[in-house]
Amino acid sequence: MTYIIRPATVSDAGHASTPLSTRSLPLPVVDGVAPSYVWLPAGDWPDLLTFLIQRFPAISGITWVARMDKGEVVDANGIRLTSAAPYRHGGRIYYYRELDAETPIPFEEVILYQDERLLVVDKPHFLPVIPAGRFLHETLLVRLKKKTGLSELSPIHRLDRETAGVIIFSRDIASRGAYQSLFQHRKVDKVYEAVAPSMPQLVFPLIHQSRMVEGTPFFRMEEVSGEPNSETQIDLIEHRQENSLYRLHPLTGKKHQLRVHMAALGMPIVNDVFYPDINDCKGDDWSSPLKLLAKSIAFEDPISGQRLHFESNRTI
Template sequence: MIDALSQTLRVALRCQAMKTVDVCRQPPIRDGVAASAVQLPPQPAGQPWPTLLAFLCARFGHIAPDQWQQRFADGLVMDDGGAALPMTHPYRVGQRIRYYRALPPEPPIPFEAHILHQDAHLLVADKPHFLPVTPTGRYVQQSLLVRLRRQTGLADLAPLHRLDRDTAGVVLFSVAPATRAAYQALFAQRRIDKVYRAIAPYRCLPDAGLVHCSRIARGEPFFRMAEVSGPPNSETRIRCLGTDAARACYELRPISGRKHQLRVHMAALGMPIENDPLYPQLRAVAADDYRHPLQLLAAELAFDDPISGRRRVFASMRQLNALKTPDASGA
């Protein structure tokens, strides 16, 4: 055990040593969002870019030149070390620059995450339904990562695993870049126990539950996944915790970590998770329709801490829709 922990830490420290200089030079987080980066490519034949402004206007044609001029004036275009550059800065092939994006207004997501635990290495959050973990599409400020960065002031905060926007529950974040790889290895090496709960149609299962294995690949449309023929690359252990005869609460333990794995497996077994807009059939649901949250909860994460060696268990405080209970008459 000690040898395995020592090896994990050595790998993490070697990886961090290669990144330390670059991390220290990066511009600061602004409103919870890191600066974007671009390395200046070779000049195009016959149409050289005399200045950095000319390149940015050509590269990002959807952004008006006056917007780039304003960003330069506001000091939002910088060299790799964070020093503001003037709009007359000459174009230099190979130079790495950074800039802050102009973020459009976002519709607020009216649900809050709760911090379950925080120390020098980890932050554990209890995510509500509908809140994306990382910036994506129309949501940047309204993502769990950006909200937590602003709440805690932790600029280096980074999620250690995925959790769908539709799913609620426990999410682990790395606080310190120096130990991040050690915790990432827990997921890569399947040394973390994940327990989910889901509400779905009732199906009689063996007392010990069942194990479902299949091959999952990208489906249609591109954001859906599907079971396909071939050697299995996914495995889920499923157990029924209780039923009201029509619906049931299931405990799901994914052994692998494929995208949408639990949702795909439950639909394939004829037990689609309640309120799932993607499986088994695609349903149109407005992004701001919060009436019917997906009944899937990342209920618990447990692992041996690679730094301290202690067993860590983090459990969500959230609840799924209750099963119906018969009235006093037994009806």
Template structure:
């Protein structure tokens, strides 16, 4: 990262007018137009799913501020170019995720975490504090913590975070350049009629249901090397090496081969959404990550301490 980029990043960090609150960083919104009616009316129209009483209470508590940290009132004018800061809140209590993450490594630049099944990497939807990012910010007092890559909520394993804005770009570029080696493990039905190892390729795209991916005809844009570790009856434990990083790539590839991963509620057919069955996690694990450190040029590798569970 060049000096000008570091300067912009430092300036942006210095301008955050609200502190972390129980590990939750404030969100911000740029106002793109001038509107009549005051800030309370604007917020209710901009976020129609949030009750007016909720926004009114936040404004009363001084939890909505402008870029200089000044409190925003009910009747504060809505002007184009303003930036307001606020804390995201959930309307219903979060269901606690009864599994604990672990920190595998930390230095002045990165933190490597071991994520359990069911725990989202970052806040979204119905998850806020019960996420890996917020848990780590809260327990390790790292306000600038950002994931360099992500895992599906249902997948366990190794996740790398940056907590130093000055060196973040160097680590992000590793994933952009695809110089990081990722190794996964999965338990799924034994593949019939295949000589392992072999490489599976397909063309993937977002499905009509936004949370799913699908395969379509055309030039392949996804590739996975599949190796057999061991077999037990009708099931097998596989080692998977994704050479690309499409959404749900490993899950879709194995399902397309007729071997959906044990515990997968999305592929080959998405089951109706419901409460999590914590006794039946998806048997997919991000086992290890390896790379040459972009700052020291030394090889680094990190392995998950979690294990997959064979069905009884």
């Protein structure tokens, strides 16, 4: 059985999707948090409450009933759903995600630029971009909504929680697709910096190409034989004894591409817990950030035609 559950303005993968305007949502944005929604698949649940308890085993029936009693579970038309509501497959219900406890992330984002269409931010390490898992208020999207009051904010591209640096948000739903298409059609010049083992035997700059597919476990990627679908240009910026500072220019945008490519070359990025091997989760240990920084993004604005360039002020 497949379910689709997501915040109302972004897709599960972290890419900005064709979003719903917050003005059209049946529940309001509260404290920077938009309601989540779930499509109801075909099934024989006797009522909606039974479905919700089965779908979300970590949330008790008592909690769902309390949410319903407060009017925090509604259908697409904003009609309140009670614990006796029948199950109607094909529908969509809206609700607020809640966390019992959320660890504050002690690093601040910095707004680099904003106009009527875009908000550009310098993200710190460890801060997720969108709500997921154990993160809700301690995410870049919710923080920015609270800070700016811009309820229509939505990320245009993806940046891992472990990676710091430049990320761009749309603040205007009408022009959002035009900016998303820049990333989809590889019309954005992205430059990263990384600290990794020194490799005196390699000649820089170099290009690494490979075929990347989803690996095991599901959150990792891996290289396999076949026609390349990923490409990264790598250059040496500065030699630092056992480690060096590298400039990485991804010409494609596969998930974890830079981390996979560096590990494949025998020079995994410092403090990478996924590549080449999975290490123990560090939880809320902030002492060893992944030494990867989205240093700059440049593109031709599809609306104004102006060449835009944004650069992080962070260093690694």
